[in-house]
Amino acid sequence: MNKKDLILDAMLELLKEKSNASISEIAKKAGIAKGGIYYYFSSKEEILDSLIDRSFNEIIENCRIKLQEKEADALLKISILFKAYFSQHVNSEIDTYLHLPQNAELHQKSLAKILMEISHILAEILKQGVEEEKFHCDFPDEYAEIILSVFTFLLDPGIFHWTINEIDTKLKALANLLERGLMIPSGSFSFLYEIDLSVQES
Amino acid sequence: MNKKDLILDAMLELLKEKSNASISEIAKKAGIAKGGIYYYFSSKEEILDSLIDRSFNEIIENCRIKLQEKEADALLKISILFKAYFSQHVNSEIDTYLHLPQNAELHQKSLAKILMEISHILAEILKQGVEEEKFHCDFPDEYAEIILSVFTFLLDPGIFHWTINEIDTKLKALANLLERGLMIPSGSFSFLYEIDLSVQES
Numbered sequence: 559m560n561k562k563d564l565i566l567d568a569m570l571e572l573l574k575e576k577s578n579a580s581i582s583e584i585a586k587k588a589g590i591a592k593g594g595i596y597y598y599f600s601s602k603e604e605i606l607d608s609l610i611d612r613s614f615n616e617i618i619e620n621c622r623i624k625l626q627e628k629e630a631d632a633l634l635k636i637s638i639l640f641k642a643y644f645s646q647h648v649n650s651e652i653d654t655y656l657h658l659p660q661n662a663e664l665h666q667k668s669l670a671k672i673l674m675e676i677s678h679i680l681a682e683i684l685k686q687g688v689e690e691e692k693f694h695c696d697f698p699d700e701y702a703e704i705i706l707s708v709f710t711f712l713l714d715p716g717i718f719h720w721t722i723n724e725i726d727t728k729l730k731a732l733a734n735l736l737e738r739g740l741m742i743p744s745g746s747f748s749f750l751y752e753i754d755l756s757v758q759e760s
Numbered sequence: 761m762n763k764k765d766l767i768l769d770a771m772l773e774l775l776k777e778k779s780n781a782s783i784s785e786i787a788k789k790a791g792i793a794k795g796g797i798y799y800y801f802s803s804k805e806e807i808l809d810s811l812i813d814r815s816f817n818e819i820i821e822n823c824r825i826k827l828q829e830k831e832a833d834a835l836l837k838i839s840i841l842f843k844a845y846f847s848q849h850v851n852s853e854i855d856t857y858l859h860l861p862q863n864a865e866l867h868q869k870s871l872a873k874i875l876m877e878i879s880h881i882l883a884e885i886l887k888q889g890v891e892e893e894k895f896h897c898d899f900p901d902e903y904a905e906i907i908l909s910v911f912t913f914l915l916d917p918g919i920f921h922w923t924i925n926e927i928d929t930k931l932k933a934l935a936n937l938l939e940r941g942l943m944i945p946s947g948s949f950s951f952l953y954e955i956d957l958s959v960q961e962s
Contacts, residue, residue, distance in 0.1 A: 663864035670919050700933030703914055708906055711913035717872050731902030735941040 562598050564588045566609045573651040610656065610668055613648040618675045620646055625679070632687030633742070637749040639679060643709075657716035669710045676709075677702040687740070694741040701739065708732055726751055764800050766790045768811045775853040812858065812870055815850040820877045822848055827881070834889030835944070839951040841881060845911075859918040871912045878911075879904040889942070896943040903941065910934055928953055 559567075568588035572579035581602055585592040599605045624642040625635055647653065656665040680702035687693030695701055712718060713725060720728070733747035761769075770790035774781035783804055787794040801807045826844040827837055849855065858867040882904035889895035897903055914920060915927060922930070935949035 659865045660862075662868050663861045666864050666868060666919055669913075673914075697929070697933030697936060700930050701937060703930065704906070704910055704934060704937060707909045707914040711871075712875075712905055712909040717868055727899070728902050728905065731899030732906060734899060735903060735906060735937065738943065739937040739940045741940065 561588075561590060561594065562608075563612075564590065565595060565598060565605060566612055569605050569609050570649060570651060573655055606655075607664065610648075610652060610664060611671075613652050614668055614672055614675075617643070617646045617648065618672070618679075621676065621679060625683075632683050632690055632692060633746060635683045635686070636680070636747075639676075639683065640750065643676065665716065669714065673703065673706040673710045677706040680705060684740075692742060695739070701736075705732070705736065763790075763792060763796065764810075765814075766792065767797060767800060767807060768814055771807050771811050772851060772853060775857055808857075809866065812850075812854060812866060813873075815854050816870055816874055816877075819845070819848045819850070820874070820881075823878065823881060827885075834885050834892055834894060835948060837885045837888070838882070838949075841878070841885065842952065845878060867918065871916065875905065875908040875912045879908040882907060886942075894944060897941070903938075907934070907938065 565584060565588045568584050569579070571587055572583060579587075579602075581595055582592055584602070584605065585595050588595070595605075599608065621639055621642045624638055630638065648656075655661055656668060677699070681699045684693060684695055684698035684701060688695055688698065708728070712728065713720075729751035733750040734744070736747050736750075737744050767786065767790045770786050771781070773789055774785060781789075781804075783797055784794055786804070786807065787797050790797070797807075801810065823841055823844040826840055832840065850858075857863055858870060879901070883901045886895060886897055886900035886903060890897055890900065910930070914930065915922075931953035935952040936946070938949050938952075939946050
């Protein structure tokens with residue numbers, strides 16, 4: 559493992575213990591000299607930013623891998639993407655950290671990042687669906703962003719506090735809106751509300 | 761004017777000058793004894809929260825007033841609502857304050873508040889449209905929330921940095937998705953992308 563990852567792992571371990579670890583403590587936990595830390599990062603904030611980035615990159619990368627595993631039509635790919643996205647979550651320590659009031663900016667940045675990355679993937683799938691003549695959509699990039707706005711903002715448990723039933727109804731409404739928007743048969747997007755959201759943490 | 765509003769006005773004035781006014785300075789500007797401030801607010805944070813609340817309440821209230829001005833069908837009401845919403849903006853000092861990194865939590869809270877309030881108003885209009893047999897929609901509350909997620913999150917200039925053209929395309933896509941979702945003629949929602957967004961600040 560490279561030193562950068564060692565430092566990030568140490569930071570993650572320390573987050574489990576407390577929210578205000580010092581650079582010295584991070585160095586000690588990582589088994590690296592304090593100066594070694596400063597070779598890679600200029601501040602603790604940069605380490606935390608990098609750790610959160612790594613966590614979200616892993617989620618995005620896993621989604622990509624799942625999608626490459628088999629040839630599938632666009633509809634099946636969307637279901638694979640959402641299942642992959644919801645079956646994963648950032649470490650609960652990172653999640654807790656992101657939902658602290660003082661970390662709202664970082665939280666907002668990470669929501670924006672995940673929206674951009676996943677909506678790119680989703681837009682490609684929507685374009686595939688149009689090519690397959692299954693979907694009818696003149697705005698695949700924008701439809702993808704609208705869908706991801708719902709997932710990353712409206713359904714974020716740190717921003718809104720919906721009950722499981724309310725979330726279920728929102729997913730049914732989104733499925734209904736998308737089926738009509740893409741002009742595909744009603745029920746095509748039922749996988750959206752069959753997702754087990756209890757595993758989702760951020 | 762009541763004392764509470766006097767204090768909030770003083771806070772707003774001070775925000776124009778600097779970001780770290782003290783309770784003493786607020787009291788002086790408001791022409792109230794320092795003790796008088798503590799009668800209404802327990803901290804500067806509470807004053808700021810209250811000021812931001814008041815600003816957003818004014819926007820929401822103005823939208824309600826505009827809607828009551830004339831009898832209109834649902835489609836016209838949606839256009840009135842969006843024009844009212846976009847023709848207003850919070851004071852630029854409050855807007856700047858909300859977009860400071862350290863105020864991201866307050867910003868997030870205010871986005872959530874505006875989503876909840878305006879989506880209630882929009883949902884009522886959607887229900888009117890269903891009663892008028894113009895719209896076809898089984899999920900008016902949720903459709904309204906999805907629309908507001910786009911407006912408050914995806915289109916927030918403090919979170920994403922889109923060009924005017926990109927925003928225009930997103931609004932066209934949203935209009936297209938809603939026309940299909942509500943099963944109304946294409947072009948019905950063209951007022952969405954005819955809005956002059958250059959006046960929107962938050």
